[in-house]
Each structure stands twice: as C-alpha cells, then as structure tokens.
Amino acid sequence: MRIPCPHCGERDVSEFRYGSDASKARPEHGAKGMKTWHDYVFVFDNPKGPHVEFWQHTLGCRQWFRLRRDTSTNEILGGVE
Numbered sequence: 001m002r003i004p005c006p007h008c009g010e011r012d013v014s015e016f017r018y019g020s021d022a023s024k025a026r027p028e029h030g031a032k033g034m035k036t037w038h039d040y041v042f043v044f045d046n047p048k049g050p051h052v053e054f055w056q057h058t059l060g061c062r063q064w065f066r067l068r069r070d071t072s073t074n075e076i077l078g079g080v081e
C-alpha cells in the first residue's frame, strides 16, 4: 500500500504508523464523567468502507495527518489534511 504524505509525497506504508480514528469528536475541555473520556480514548468502531484516520509519517517528516481510506480494500481515497 502507498500512502500520500502531504509533506513528502507518496511513500510505502512501512514508513507510516496508524494513529487512530479521526472521525471521533474530542470531548469538551473539562467534560465530566469517566465514561465520556473512557469511550473517547478506548472505544472504537470497526468500520468497513470509507473511513477517516490519523496517520504519522514516522520514517519521514514525522508529521501527523488525516487520511481517508477504504478499510475493506485499502484504497486511499485522499488526504484530508
């Protein structure tokens, strides 16, 4: 699989590390309730199809970015930012 880094261009997936689901909204600062934070940090969906994810170019520029990928085919649908 080839991933387009927004800073370095297209590179092999071995240069990257998956971060997490980028579609989740972070709770408000000071949000109360352990369940709110527990669910944000530890509970994830396992979507099949188009999905927005955080990736880091660990063996390149080390920048984090969002990537839209089809999880069933690994097709890169585009970088988000």
Ligand SMILES: [Zn+2]
Pocket (backbone or CB within 6 Å): 005, 006, 007, 008, 009, 057, 060, 061, 062, 063
């Ligand atoms: Zn890069």
